[in-house]
Amino acid sequence: MSGKLLRLVCIAATAAGTVLVPAPATAVPEPETEQHNVADLLTDLQELYRKAEEATEAYNATEEKLKKQRAETDRLDRALARARLSLHDSRGAAGRLARQQYQSSTDISPYVRLLLARDPQHAIEQGHVIGRLAQERADTIGRLTGNERKAHELARKARTALDRRLALTERRKKERDEVRARLHDVEELLASLSRDQLTDLAEFEQNGITKAQKKFMASGALGSEHSSGTDESKGSTSSVRAPSAEGDRAVRYAVRQLGKPYEWGTEGPRTYDCSGLTSQAWAEAGTPIPRTSQEQWKRLERIPLDELRPGDLVVYFPKATHVALYLGDGMVVQAPRPGAKVKVSPIAANPVLGAVRPDPTGKPLRRYEPPELPEGATDGSDEGYEGYAAPAPETSTR
Structure with a gap:
């Protein structure tokens, strides 16, 4: 068996995960056997390339989703910052109202104050003011409660969405790297081949491409593109x-x-x-x-x-x-x-x-x-x- 053929057969067997038993020294392969082994090697290489490209395209898709998710997370973060600022303002307003209520609190009934007031009309107007303050306090408490709920929900959504995309990206990257690791072993063997051996392999595949192209063009698949x-x-x-x-x-x-x-x-x-x-x-x-x-x-x-x-x-x-x-x-x-x-x-x-x-x-x-x-x-x-x-x-x- 020629050194060139033996090397190609060994590579084909390695790519396929098999163990070779050396043939007797007297064994002389037919030309068809050499071609068959080159074809097997080419099949293995093409399969590995396809798997690697499939995994990489899946990873690319996840990268795109992650970019979009990052943009969405940034949007949620900005909305969360606004919600927290609004929450801070609501808490400040609630605190001011609480202090005002404490400073103006009395045990005297508002009805009694109205009867004892020197100017009942002024007392009534004060009552309207107090009523508006009470409504403002209620509105502030409502906003406070709503802003707290909104901020909590925004924070939860941002964390959940980003964690999910990051986990998916890591998984896809692992899948891609696993395929690349398998491909790397065969690529190292390709790098170790002589120029003549690489030429034989390339020529074998190129001949296949040429035949496929001729067959494709002869089939009329492109219609009348070339006709005037x-x-x-x-x-x-x-x-x-x-x-x-x-x-x-x-x-x-x-x-x-x-x-x-x-x-x-x-x-x-x-x-x-x-x-x-x-x-x-x-x-x-x-x-x-x-x-x-x-x-x-x-x-x-x-x-x-x-x-x-x-x-x-x-x-x-x-x-x-x-x-x-x-x-x-x-x-x-x-x-x-x-x-x-x-x-x-x-x-x-x-x-x-x-x-x-x-x-x-x-x-x-x-x-x-x-x-x-x-x-x-x-x-x-x-x-x-x-x-x-x-x-x-x-x-x-x-």
Whole structure:
């Protein structure tokens, strides 16, 4: 067995959690066996990448919820401060009224005071004043009681909501880090492979992508996008469907990010993960969308693939764990995965789940000129093997 093949077989077995028994020295594997083992290794790696991305997208979703909860908690804190200030004022007013009542208290009945008064009319007016003071005291006590109840309820809501979100975030972070730890073991093995071995693995996957792309394009899934015609949704200088003005801005933003590294859980401006790129592209276009690929798939309007136009989002895998921004001509801009950079890739580089449109009411531009792609926009691996360096397991908190 060649050293190269033995190494690949060992890695495949390690990734699958199995124990290898060395084959007899005389055993000579058939070429199909080597290909089969590379395929097994690739399957294991892709599964780990998907699990890691799924966990990271779940963590990203929790981060977004936590941001919103923090804003809500800040609002509750401000309301609580106002309620406590009002409570302090109510207590001060109640104290003043109590002192006034004590200073003016007497054992003489108000009726007797009226009979003995030299000026009964003045006494009656005094009685009205006293009555108003009594009503004010009652109102103050009511406000005091209400403010105490409100302050207590606001404090309880703020504590409960924040504790719940913090607990959820910690749990999601633990899940993400567990998957990353599993992925780290395989990534260390990838980093230890020779350049030739990495090339074999990358070529094997790229051949699969090429076949999948050809099959996808031949299926007619994109409809008549590439045919010429008088459809006013087509740009006059391109066969690509014209996007809306917002879609055009989103595409141009994404193109400007080409070459920037992929990094878990980031949304620019120096590094991106898949949904970080798409969410920021549309935020820059003036149309904020959900942060994660799952929420983008869930909440944005779904469209048939044969209606794709630049700026639409293409979502991948059954659990919607990856997303890219459609560029046109069967190509997307994406942040693929660790070790890779933002690049232009075939739309079928991953199994397509469907597509969504962030601006369903946006009218297509009458004239559209696709952005000019920089040299090397499609260069580099869609798989993330080139120049790979295994990261250390993440231990810091965010």
